[in-house]
Amino acid sequence: MGPVPDAASSARPFVPRDPETFYKAQKRNRRATWRMSFLCLIATLLMGIPLTLVLTPLFYAGTMVVAEIVNYFSPLPPEFWQNVNALGQLAVKVGDYVINQKGTLDPQSLAFGLALILLPGIVIAFVLWIGVLTLFRRGGVGGTLMSLNAREPNRNDLKELQLVNVIEEMAIAAGLLPPKVMLIDSPGANAAAVGTSPADARLVVSRRLLDDLNRDQLEGLLGQLIGSIGNGDLRVAFMVTSVFETCGLLVTLINSPFGRESRGVLWRILRYGFSRSSSQAAHAAEAEAVASLLSRSLEMGQGDIDRFFDAAEKSKSFWRKFLTFIFFPILFTNLAIELTLWFFLNVLLGPCMALVWRTRRYLADASAVQLTRNPDGLATALQRLSQDNTAIPGSVWASHLFVMNPKGDSSMSKGQQPTADQKQRMLLAWESTRPGGTAQGTLRPPGTPPSEADFARGMAEFRQTQLAAMRGDAQAISRLMAVGKAMGAFTGDIPNPADVIAAQRGDQAAIARLRARHEEKPHLQTTGLQAQSMLSFHPPLKRRLKRLDRMGAHVEMATRKMSLGATLVMVVLWLIIGPLLLIAGGAMLVAIAMIIMLNLMFLGLWLMLIHGIFWWLAHR
Amino acid sequence: MDNNIFIAGVIAAFILVTVLLIWSYNRLVRLRNRVRNAWSDVDVQLKRRHDLIPGLVETVRGYMTHERQTLEAVTSARAQAMTAGAPIAARVVAETALSGAVGNLFAVAERYPTLKAASNFTLLQEQLNSTENCIAFARQFYNESVMQYNTAIATFPRNLIAGAMGFSRAAMFAAEAGDRPNVAVKVTN
Numbered sequence: 001m002g003p004v005p006d007a008a009s010s011a012r013p014f015v016p017r018d019p020e021t022f023y024k025a026q027k028r029n030r031r032a033t034w035r036m037s038f039l040c041l042i043a044t045l046l047m048g049i050p051l052t053l054v055l056t057p058l059f060y061a062g063t064m065v066v067a068e069i070v071n072y073f074s075p076l077p078p079e080f081w082q083n084v085n086a087l088g089q090l091a092v093k094v095g096d097y098v099i100n101q102k103g104t105l106d107p108q109s110l111a112f113g114l115a116l117i118l119l120p121g122i123v124i125a126f127v128l129w130i131g132v133l134t135l136f137r138r139g140g141v142g143g144t145l146m147s148l149n150a151r152e153p154n155r156n157d158l159k160e161l162q163l164v165n166v167i168e169e170m171a172i173a174a175g176l177l178p179p180k181v182m183l184i185d186s187p188g189a190n191a192a193a194v195g196t197s198p199a200d201a202r203l204v205v206s207r208r209l210l211d212d213l214n215r216d217q218l219e220g221l222l223g224q225l226i227g228s229i230g231n232g233d234l235r236v237a238f239m240v241t242s243v244f245e246t247c248g249l250l251v252t253l254i255n256s257p258f259g260r261e262s263r264g265v266l267w268r269i270l271r272y273g274f275s276r277s278s279s280q281a282a283h284a285a286e287a288e289a290v291a292s293l294l295s296r297s298l299e300m301g302q303g304d305i306d307r308f309f310d311a312a313e314k315s316k317s318f319w320r321k322f323l324t325f326i327f328f329p330i331l332f333t334n335l336a337i338e339l340t341l342w343f344f345l346n347v348l349l350g351p352c353m354a355l356v357w358r359t360r361r362y363l364a365d366a367s368a369v370q371l372t373r374n375p376d377g378l379a380t381a382l383q384r385l386s387q388d389n390t391a392i393p394g395s396v397w398a399s400h401l402f403v404m405n406p407k408g409d410s411s412m413s414k415g416q417q418p419t420a421d422q423k424q425r426m427l428l429a430w431e432s433t434r435p436g437g438t439a440q441g442t443l444r445p446p447g448t449p450p451s452e453a454d455f456a457r458g459m460a461e462f463r464q465t466q467l468a469a470m471r472g473d474a475q476a477i478s479r480l481m482a483v484g485k486a487m488g489a490f491t492g493d494i495p496n497p498a499d500v501i502a503a504q505r506g507d508q509a510a511i512a513r514l515r516a517r518h519e520e521k522p523h524l525q526t527t528g529l530q531a532q533s534m535l536s537f538h539p540p541l542k543r544r545l546k547r548l549d550r551m552g553a554h555v556e557m558a559t560r561k562m563s564l565g566a567t568l569v570m571v572v573l574w575l576i577i578g579p580l581l582l583i584a585g586g587a588m589l590v591a592i593a594m595i596i597m598l599n600l601m602f603l604g605l606w607l608m609l610i611h612g613i614f615w616w617l618a619h620r
Numbered sequence: 621m622d623n624n625i626f627i628a629g630v631i632a633a634f635i636l637v638t639v640l641l642i643w644s645y646n647r648l649v650r651l652r653n654r655v656r657n658a659w660s661d662v663d664v665q666l667k668r669r670h671d672l673i674p675g676l677v678e679t680v681r682g683y684m685t686h687e688r689q690t691l692e693a694v695t696s697a698r699a700q701a702m703t704a705g706a707p708i709a710a711r712v713v714a715e716t717a718l719s720g721a722v723g724n725l726f727a728v729a730e731r732y733p734t735l736k737a738a739s740n741f742t743l744l745q746e747q748l749n750s751t752e753n754c755i756a757f758a759r760q761f762y763n764e765s766v767m768q769y770n771t772a773i774a775t776f777p778r779n780l781i782a783g784a785m786g787f788s789r790a791a792m793f794a795a796e797a798g799d800r801p802n803v804a805v806k807v808t809n
Contacts, residue, residue, distance in 0.1 A: 158742055165750035172661065173757035175654070373760070
């Protein structure tokens with residue numbers, strides 16, 4: 001009953017180095033989640049202050065302009081203008097008090113003044129966030145995965161039947177309803193849990209994963225995914241992405257008067273929000289399209305406003321120039337917001353969210369051990385997958401939902417010799433591409449395991465083929481490509497070796513082809529959620545295996561101790577770079593503050609100008 | 621003035637205690653319901669195994685014409701498990717015997733390569749294997765729920781009220797070693 005450990009693993013007496021039961025690991029990870037969430041809250045508050053300082057004047061400027069227009073047509077009572085005056089003076093007094101420490105203020109007016117300054121921005125941001133949450137609640141993140149060649153598992157195929165059964169077993173162990181599963185036929189081996197809650201959770205698994213793993217490893221991996229569903233990680237992921245999307249929505253809104261692209265995005269959002277009748281998959285795909293559009297607007301220098309104010313544009317009509325002059329302060333507002341968001345997201349909020357997500361991942365690993373009572377399953381599955389290609393097309397926006405990093409994880413393989421299993425696989429792949437009928441030394445009879453001499457011969461052959469390929473031999477090139485395909489690399493990933501060689505010699509056309517190739521490979525680029533954080537959302541494999549080892553997995557960890565000299569060099573480098581980074585961060589903050597001040601100044605000037613115009617119009 | 625504060629404090633304490641009582645009661649009820657649900661889940665998986673076995677026997681009968689005894693052992697073990705009744709101990713014994721009989725059948729089937737190659741046999745074997753795992757995991761979840769529930773009613777301060785409110789310990793699903801019957805693996809030539 002249940003998984004049986006094989007004889008080899010029970011042969012040596014097993015003593016975990018630093019044992020920890022999965023209950024303790026789970027408790028530790030849950031506490032870590034609270035700590036990291038607290039950090040996130042602080043980061044959001046820190047980010048909020050410059051944002052409100054930029055949004056609030058914009059809001060007030062807008063209201064003042066509307067008031068002026070209304071005043072022109074039907075004069076507003078003088079108390080209105082007196083109130084406005086008094087509020088303005090109060091704001092100035094509070095500003096003086098806080099920044100310059102001048103003057104005295106009683107606590108009541110201080111509170112009122114601060115509310116006046118900070119509240120509109122906070123309210124706007126909050127309303128946008130709630131809007132984003134309601135908008136995306138149905139679709140969730142990772143929607144395109146479901147519509148991209150996803151199919152139901154075929155119960156007449158043993159592996160796919162095993163998949164369905166394992167999911168049901170893990171769901172029973174976790175006390176959940178079994179989530180629906182969709183299979184993707186892609187060369188990458190990976191799996192993800194998508195959805196917004198345990199009720200509408202779905203698993204996306206690639207067929208290659210089933211071929212790579214045995215039943216125990218599949219159980220461990222799916223236990224990790226189902227455990228993360230049960231722990232509410234889908235909700236956490238949803239919250240994390242919603243924060244980023246709110247920032248994107250803010251930028252899009254500000255950009256919208258200035259360009260067609262932002263207006264198009266807004267229109268698409270409205271259409272998506274009010275559409276009711278589309279199928280689940282199409283709905284989710286549209287959700288993800290909108291999400292990625294919003295995230296693209298967070299990139300600096302790409303928005304409509306920047307194009308609008310682009311001084312290098314030659315062909316600007318007089319009307320455009322007039323509008324540029326009128327809306328000049330908005331340029332500074334936009335610049336301030338973009339700079340603030342870029343800095344705080346990438347340096348502060350992004351890494352905090354990545355840390356929160358990492359603790360949820362560790363928690364899911366511990367839950368997998370709790371569900372299967374077999375840490376070896378998950379550990380060996382992770383090790384096996386790390387040697388494989390894990391890229392899934394269409395996975396960019398949802399890359400944090402996957403079990404393994406779709407871009408690959410090299411934390412294990414730094415400086416390690418390939419394992420015997422890896423070597424065998426490489427040799428078998430190499431021999432499978434041997435052109436039939438060529439006498440290349442004594443071939444082994446099929447079915448016998450390869451020996452050291454075979455490895456040596458294979459290596460020599462490989463080097464010869466590499467040299468031939470560099471000289472331009474077409475047969476050698478095609479053989480190298482075939483080996484790559486046999487090892488499981490996505491054929492879209494491998495550039496044509498002929499192109500590579502030609503590019504090395506300086507062939508411009510080849511270089512252009514290679515660059516175009518790179519740009520159209522979305523799953524190798526850093527976009528989407530991962531782009532907003534300097535820290536990776538995926539915990540490094542080495543650390544995951546270390547924690548699994550403490551829970552009882554039989555994992556061979558190569559301990560790499562750095563030499564004393566290397567450690568000293570690293571310490572010195574950090575001592576030099578650390579203060580430099582701090583200075584750079586401080587300079588950035590000063591720049592943001594200055595731009596906010598400039599924004600205020602220009603908005604003030606602009607308001608005075610508008611006021612003057614209306615006064616002149618009224619008193620002509 | 622002092623009197624008023626005293627009365628307000630007493631009322632506040634009273635409200636607090638009532639809220640805590642309600643909260644504890646609800647939590648214990650939730651945990652107990654989870655235990656009951658988990659037990660019925662184990663039941664469902666056991667019954668599922670009962671339903672799969674006739675199909676297995678029919679699939680195998682055509683190939684293993686000389687293994688009548690093994691097949692009969694499976695069928696009779698199944699009949700016994702289905703009529704084992706409510707008490708947990710008797711059911712555990714009967715179901716464990718059924719597991720042994722089915723395992724015996726698969727061990728014997730290893731010697732029939734034509735049977736092993738039949739695709740519906742491998743699928744059926746996978747289904748039965750999975751059902752065994754489901755039973756194991758359902759038991760595991762049941763035992764975890766029982767552990768949570770027993771811990772909740774035994775720890776302070778809930779143990780003060782648990783007895784009064786009618787919550788009693790639940791029994792774990794554990795097969796006692798001595799109850800396992802001798803399953804003789806008969807290998808017929």
